[in-house]
Amino acid sequence: MRAGELPETSSVEHLVEQASDIAIMIGADGTVEGISVNSECPSLGCLDHWIGRDFDSFLTVESRAKFAERRRALEAKPDSAPRSVQLNHVDNAVWEFPIRYTLHRVTGRDSYLLFGRDMQPIADVQQRLVAEQTSRERDQQKIRRNETFFRVVLEASETPLMLVEPETGKITDLNSSAALLFGTKTDTLAGTSLAQALEGRRKSELIDNLQAAASAEDVKAIEVTARRSGRDLVVFPRYFRAAGELVLLCRLTPVDEADGAGPEAAQSLATLFNLASDAIVLTDSKGMIRDANEAFLILTDAAQLRDVVNKPLSDFLARGAVDMKLVLENTKKKGRVRSYATQVLSSVGTRANVDLASTRLSRRGGDLGFGMIIREVVPSDLIDGDASATLMSEEAMKSVMDLVGTASLKSLVSATSDVIEKMCIETAIQMTNNNRVAAAEMLGLSRQSLYVKLRKHGLLGNDADDE
Structure with a gap:
C-alpha cells in the first residue's frame, strides 16, 4: 500500500x-x-x-x-x-x-x-479456583469432623491409651484414663518424653524396648513405674501407620490389675482420691509427702499441690515428729492404724482436730510407702467418739462432787488435779499403744517421772512391758 x-x-x-x-x-x-x-x-x-x-x-x-x-x-x-x-x-x-x-x-x-x-478462559480458571477452594473447605470440615470423632472416642475410652512417636519416644496424645495412672493431667504429659514420666528409665533404652515389643509376633509388653504416682504399669505397644508415618499405640494396664482391679476400678479409685471429702495423703517410707488430694490442701490451707509435695507430713502435725514416729512404727508393725487422734497445723498457723488412719502400701519387690486418711473431727465427734473416755470422765467427776462438803477447797482442787493427771497419762498410753518411751515424750516427761506417776495412780498393774 x-x-x-x-x-x-x-x-x-x-x-x-x-x-x-x-x-x-x-x-x-x-x-x-x-x-x-x-x-x-x-x-x-x-x-x-x-x-x-x-x-x-x-x-x-x-x-x-x-x-x-x-x-x-x-x-x-x-x-x-x-x-x-x-x-x-x-x-x-x-x-x-x-x-x-x-x-x-x-x-x-x-x-x-x-x-x-x-474472558471465558479466565472465567474457567476462576471457576476451577472456586471449585478447588470449595473442595478444600469440605476437606477441612471433614478433617475437623474426624479429629473431633477421634478426640471423643479416645477420651470416652475406659482403656488407658497413649500415642508415642517410635523414634523419639515423645508422647503425642493420651486420654484421661492414662493420665490418671501417671498421677497427672493430659495437658502436662502431651508433648513430653515418655522416659521423663517413668522412674529409672533411660530414653534410648525405653525406645528400644518399645520398638522390640511392638515388632514381636507374640503379644509382648514392658513393665515400667510411673514417676509421679509410683504405680507399676504394663505397656502393650503396637505399630500402626498414619499418613505414611509409623506411630506406637500403647495400651496401659496397672500391674495390680491381675489381682482384680480392672480399668474401671482403677479409674474409680483415682476419682475417689481426687474428690474425697476426707484428706488423703500418700507418703514414702520416711513420711515424705508424695501426693495429696484437694481435701488435704483445703485442710492445710495450701494453695497448690507443690506447696506440700516432698515435705515431711510431720510439718503439718501438731506434735510433729512424735506423731509421725508413732504412726509409722505402729503401721509398720501392724500393717495399719485404724484411729489416731491428733491435730493438723495449717500454713497460717490454725489447728484442726483430726482422726488419722494409716495403712502400709506394698508392691512387688518392696514398699510403696504409706497411705493416710485424715478426717477432721468436729466437737460433736469429740463428745460422742469415745464412750470409755466419757464414762471415765463422768465417774471421775462424780467422785470429786461427792467430796464437796466433806473437804476443803484446796483438797478438792488437789483431787481434781490428780484425776486430770491420771486421765492424761491413760490417754497417752492408749494413743502410743502402751509405748511408754513415746508416751513420756508426748507428755513432756522423763521416762523415770512417767514411771513414778504410773505407780502413783496404780497404772502399772501386772504389765511386764517396761519399754
Missing part, C-alpha cells in the same frame, strides 16, 4: 479480526450490523446469526443495564478515553460467555464499534 492511499476493506477487516477476539458494529437503534470473530477463538463459534438482531437480546439482564450506561457516558463525552466493560452474553438459551469490550464511536456515523476480548 502506497503512502496516502486508504487500506482496502479486506485489509481493515483482517486488522480488526486480529486486534480483538470479537468485533461488533452496532447501529443507532442497537441492531447488530456486522460481526467478526477471531479464528483463533473457536470457543465463540459462529455468531453470524446475530446480524440484524437487537444486541441487547444476547445480553443478560445485568449486562443490558451496564451497556446502556456506558453508551450514555460515551455520548456525553465522545472524546473521552475508552473504558472497558465486561458483558455477559447468552445464546441458544443456555450458553453464557463473558466478553470484555471497549466502545468506540464511528466517525461520521451514528454507530458504535465494539472490540472484545474473550
Whole structure:
C-alpha cells in the first residue's frame, strides 16, 4: 500500500479480526450490523446469526443495564478515553460467555464499534479456583469432623491409651484414663518424653524396648513405674501407620490389675482420691509427702499441690515428729492404724482436730510407702467418739462432787488435779499403744517421772512391758 492511499476493506477487516477476539458494529437503534470473530477463538463459534438482531437480546439482564450506561457516558463525552466493560452474553438459551469490550464511536456515523476480548478462559480458571477452594473447605470440615470423632472416642475410652512417636519416644496424645495412672493431667504429659514420666528409665533404652515389643509376633509388653504416682504399669505397644508415618499405640494396664482391679476400678479409685471429702495423703517410707488430694490442701490451707509435695507430713502435725514416729512404727508393725487422734497445723498457723488412719502400701519387690486418711473431727465427734473416755470422765467427776462438803477447797482442787493427771497419762498410753518411751515424750516427761506417776495412780498393774 502506497503512502496516502486508504487500506482496502479486506485489509481493515483482517486488522480488526486480529486486534480483538470479537468485533461488533452496532447501529443507532442497537441492531447488530456486522460481526467478526477471531479464528483463533473457536470457543465463540459462529455468531453470524446475530446480524440484524437487537444486541441487547444476547445480553443478560445485568449486562443490558451496564451497556446502556456506558453508551450514555460515551455520548456525553465522545472524546473521552475508552473504558472497558465486561458483558455477559447468552445464546441458544443456555450458553453464557463473558466478553470484555471497549466502545468506540464511528466517525461520521451514528454507530458504535465494539472490540472484545474473550474472558471465558479466565472465567474457567476462576471457576476451577472456586471449585478447588470449595473442595478444600469440605476437606477441612471433614478433617475437623474426624479429629473431633477421634478426640471423643479416645477420651470416652475406659482403656488407658497413649500415642508415642517410635523414634523419639515423645508422647503425642493420651486420654484421661492414662493420665490418671501417671498421677497427672493430659495437658502436662502431651508433648513430653515418655522416659521423663517413668522412674529409672533411660530414653534410648525405653525406645528400644518399645520398638522390640511392638515388632514381636507374640503379644509382648514392658513393665515400667510411673514417676509421679509410683504405680507399676504394663505397656502393650503396637505399630500402626498414619499418613505414611509409623506411630506406637500403647495400651496401659496397672500391674495390680491381675489381682482384680480392672480399668474401671482403677479409674474409680483415682476419682475417689481426687474428690474425697476426707484428706488423703500418700507418703514414702520416711513420711515424705508424695501426693495429696484437694481435701488435704483445703485442710492445710495450701494453695497448690507443690506447696506440700516432698515435705515431711510431720510439718503439718501438731506434735510433729512424735506423731509421725508413732504412726509409722505402729503401721509398720501392724500393717495399719485404724484411729489416731491428733491435730493438723495449717500454713497460717490454725489447728484442726483430726482422726488419722494409716495403712502400709506394698508392691512387688518392696514398699510403696504409706497411705493416710485424715478426717477432721468436729466437737460433736469429740463428745460422742469415745464412750470409755466419757464414762471415765463422768465417774471421775462424780467422785470429786461427792467430796464437796466433806473437804476443803484446796483438797478438792488437789483431787481434781490428780484425776486430770491420771486421765492424761491413760490417754497417752492408749494413743502410743502402751509405748511408754513415746508416751513420756508426748507428755513432756522423763521416762523415770512417767514411771513414778504410773505407780502413783496404780497404772502399772501386772504389765511386764517396761519399754
